[in-house]
Amino acid sequence: MILTASGLLATAPFAVRWRRGKTMAALISGGWLAMTAGLLIGPAGLNLVEPTTLLQTFPLLATGLGWIGLMVGLQLRRDVVLALPTSVRHLVAMDIVVSVVLFGGAATAMLYWWWRDRAGASVHEGIVLVLAASVGWAMETRSLHSDGGGPAQERLSIAIRAGGSLAAVIAITIFGLGAVATGGSLSAGDLAAPGWLIAPGLCAVLAIFMGVAGRFMLGLAGKHTAEQLAVFLGVVAFVAGIATELGVSALFAALMTGAVMANLKGVDLRRFERFILAAEHALAVIFAMVAGVLLDPMIGWTGFGVVLVLVGLRQTAKPGAVRFALRTQRATTDQPARGEVPARSRLYGGAARQSPIAMIMAVGLVLSHPTESSRELLTVVVLTGLLCQLVTMVRRVPAPSVAESAPVALETSPTVDGEGAQ
Amino acid sequence: MANAVRILMTLFALVGFAILARVLAGDDTSTQIISTDEALFSYGHGLRETVVGLGILLLGAWLTGKLSQLVKLSKITGYILFGILVGPHVSNVIEQPELDFLKLANDLAIALIAFAAGGEIELSFVKRSLKMIMMIVGGQVVFVLLLVGGAMFGVFRMLPELGIAPDHALPIAMVVAVIATASSPAVVIALIEEMRARGAFTQAVLTATVCKDLVLLVLFAIAMAISGGILGIDSGGEHSLMGHLAMHLGGSLAIGAVVGVALAAYVHFVGAHLAMVLIGASFGLALIAGSLDLEPLIAALAAGVLMRNVYPEQTESLFETVRELSVPVYAVFFAVAGCHTDPAALVTVWPAVVTLVVVRVLAIGLGTWGGAKIAGADMSTQRWGWTAFISPAGVSLALVYLLAQDFDQALRPEGVAESEQAPLTMVLISAIALQQLVGPILFKIGLARSGDAGREVAPPPSGMAPDSADQ
Structure with missing residues (x-):
């Protein structure tokens, strides 16, 4: 596992070159190569790494989940969130509605049917995971760009990326709160209380405490990278550990902590963020490999049917919903339109691709509930992501009709448009 | 304030x-969470x-x-x-x-510390100062074996509550004395980095500590074999089979050399994600050494020495990354060492503990001073060199547990339950704890007095070279 991960990391500089090609960009950004490597060394392949052996490294993997959560949370600076175009917020809101109604409904029906004969299967957790995984889309747009798209195409690309990032936060939140709601109870002595009542509150307190303490400790660390790293790793491990003890997703707890840290004044976090983000590729490789090892390819025809339904829903509902949300965002004021989005573009189809955070959440579920059902769900999520990626790659975009050919104004913020701050 | x-x-x-x-x-959250469904795995x-x-x-x-x-x-x-x-x-x-x-984190720390220690050793310096290093190490070993061995023999005879039978006193005192020769390269390297020390004194004590580690393994194997023979105990494991010693050391050095060459090649040809690759290599080294019954510390040391001396330019960024990882690694490593320490044990067996600590410090002081004087080392090494060798090595605790495990019958007096630690084990653990607290303080003073502290040029405040920014 270590050798394979090191080998994949060693290809990182070459990967940058390969990503210039659209197909390779799609493959590498989705982590499919690393996942295939994991599958090959896992029980489905050469059986060099057993899932049970891998789960022994739980402390490191949980810390990794915390790292990712904190990385996402640190992006939630108030000024950045406020600078997001209204259209992007509407776009994400529309996506959430579509996901809850369509995917939530479908997941409920399918999982109850799939696991109808299985006593004790965690159907509710499965529904939460499928729902959370359905929110948002892959942020990578390089593989979908066509030549000569112009500024409208670029604007759409920005909207897709910004919407995907915001939706990832929502997805982690749904997953975190959903996992708590479907979890067990917490008790202090004789005073037992449902986990969903205490855990989120404690998580919020933890986030505020660690946010404030983290800021203080970063101040103490000064500009020394080694000292900052100690603080960062400690915060990540502590938050992930407390979340694990409370039965809350480490991703979610760390996201909240990151958001608090990002919005407290006093210490410049830019250097800190730089080295956190620098590990993004390595973490993606590691988690994709872990997912590959933990996969259970024998999900049967029923499981495969669930995958096909989810892929079908994503391919039909998501691009349409994104297009509808953006195209109806005409400037409602008398101001001239600040930007336009194309009527037809492959980028709309990009919304059918699953967010990479879905795979991370699925791995998180297997780590917190190491059961066969969780592995099956991980497989469903991974296969859905893979098939959506493949379909998007081969899908053709019809030429726009005359009525549709006029670009539609997209209200974008001045910051995103590069016109300076308001 | x-x-x-x-x-x-x-x-x-x-x-x-x-x-x-x-x-x-x-x-027990673990069992509560996986109580439903078909569990794939149960967290211990x-x-x-x-x-x-x-x-x-x-x-x-x-x-x-x-x-x-x-x-x-x-x-x-x-x-x-x-x-x-x-x-x-x-x-x-x-x-x-x-x-x-947390052993996993500890293994990682040991490997990284050894990489760093290896990276500080310049073979040209070793060649130049071979006589001095041998004299210091030799002086210490001789004085510690004689003085600590003698003192412990006396303590065993005078303190019957320790439960060491008179005819067992000599061989056990010999093994204890061998354990007492160990010094911590981790403390030395960590303090050198903390104090940003550079100079002849620093090089001399660091190299001597590392060399002493190699000597210790050989001595311990010999002592266990001889003592086991005297006590009629088959101590089992590799330390009873002298023939395996060469394989043990040779294998560790060979694995270290392979890892060193591989890492140097990686840094030269790829050079990305150094921190992650370094952590992976350290884990890999610890796991391979564990499964082959080799010494991870020596293997990582060998890798570090090889990289520093054969590929110095190519691996500069790698050692910079090791330095950046040092603070979290040292914090966990030494805190875990503290967790293993039982201060209560000190209360019950303090006369033996104090004797052991005082005599060991004295023996190390005399040995270092004598060795350095004969070799004509500089005055600061003669005067303050001993301060580097007071902190016992991480391996000391492991050797104590090995002694307790192999010589359990000989160490356990009648009436002491198997679940409890034997009195001598408590003495040794308490002495290690005490020296762990005192050792860094003394070496900090030694570094300051030698004039080496603060002589290393501090890195630029940004400290974020593109290659090393991938933690």
Whole structure:
């Protein structure tokens, strides 16, 4: 596992070159190569790494989940969130509605049917995971760009990326709160209380405490990278550990902590963020490999049917919903339109691709509930992501009709448009 | 003062939060969570809790290190103190099962520390100063074996409550004396980095500590074999088979050389994600050495020495990354060492502990001074060299447990239950604990007095070369 991960990391500089090609960009950004490597060394392949052996490294993997959560949370600076175009917020809101109604409904029906004969299967957790995984889309747009798209195409690309990032936060939140709601109870002595009542509150307190303490400790660390790293790793491990003890997703707890840290004044976090983000590729490789090892390819025809339904829903509902949300965002004021989005573009189809955070959440579920059902769900999520990626790659975009050919104004913020701050 | 109060408040809040979460989560979250469905895997008790344990140790030790700096002590003393306070023997915030699972982090730390130590050793210096290093190491070994061995023989005869039979006293005293020769390269390298020390004194003590580690393994194997023979105990394992010694050391050096060449090639041809690759290599080295019954410390040392001396330019960025990883690694490593320390043991067996510590310090002092004087070393090495060798090595504890395990019958007096530690084991562990606290303080003084402290040029404040920014 270590050798394979090191080998994949060693290809990182070459990967940058390969990503210039659209197909390779799609493959590498989705982590499919690393996942295939994991599958090959896992029980489905050469059986060099057993899932049970891998789960022994739980402390490191949980810390990794915390790292990712904190990385996402640190992006939630108030000024950045406020600078997001209204259209992007509407776009994400529309996506959430579509996901809850369509995917939530479908997941409920399918999982109850799939696991109808299985006593004790965690159907509710499965529904939460499928729902959370359905929110948002892959942020990578390089593989979908066509030549000569112009500024409208670029604007759409920005909207897709910004919407995907915001939706990832929502997805982690749904997953975190959903996992708590479907979890067990917490008790202090004789005073037992449902986990969903205490855990989120404690998580919020933890986030505020660690946010404030983290800021203080970063101040103490000064500009020394080694000292900052100690603080960062400690915060990540502590938050992930407390979340694990409370039965809350480490991703979610760390996201909240990151958001608090990002919005407290006093210490410049830019250097800190730089080295956190620098590990993004390595973490993606590691988690994709872990997912590959933990996969259970024998999900049967029923499981495969669930995958096909989810892929079908994503391919039909998501691009349409994104297009509808953006195209109806005409400037409602008398101001001239600040930007336009194309009527037809492959980028709309990009919304059918699953967010990479879905795979991370699925791995998180297997780590917190190491059961066969969780592995099956991980497989469903991974296969859905893979098939959506493949379909998007081969899908053709019809030429726009005359009525549709006029670009539609997209209200974008001045910051995103590069016109300076308001 | 205000900073100290803030640090203390943060420390208390951290520990308090962890305790509150544990109380709320109940005794066994692991079994509660996987009680339904067909479990693929059952987390052992303590595995899940290890995550928060790691967080507490990292942040708590780091904060205590900052506190101890405020009172002019070494950071390492702070790390160890925090470990003692939260460990299973005092407050039990970090429980024994968590410590067992933290072994993985400890293995990683040992490998990284050894990489760093290896990277500090210049073979040209060793060649130039071979006589001095041999004299210092030889002087120490001879004096420690004679004085500590003799003192322990006397203690065993005079303190019957230790339960060592008169005819067992000599061989056991010999093994104890061998364990007492060990010094900690980790403390030496950590303090050298903390004090940004450079110079002849620094090079001499570091190289001697590392060389002594190699000598220790050979000596321990010989002592266990001889003592086992005298006591009529088949101590088992590799230390009873002298023929395996060469394979043990040779294998460790060979594995280290392979890893060193591979890492140098990686840095030269790829050079990306150095921190992750280094962590992976350290884990890999520890796992391979463990499965082949080799010594990870020596293997990583060999890798470090090879990289520094054969590929110095190619691996400069790698050692910079090791340096950047040093603070979290040292914090966890020394805090875990503190967790293993039982201060209560000191109360019951203090006369033997004090004798052992005092005689060991005296023997190391005499040995170092004598060796350095004969070799014509500089005055600072003669005067202050001994301070580097007081902190016992991490391997000392391992050797104590090995002794306790192999010679259990000989060490355990009648009436002491098997679940309890034998009195001599308590003596040795307490002595190690005491020296772990005192050692860094003494070496900090030694570095300052030698004039080497602060001579290394500090890195630029940005400290974020593109290659090394991938933690």
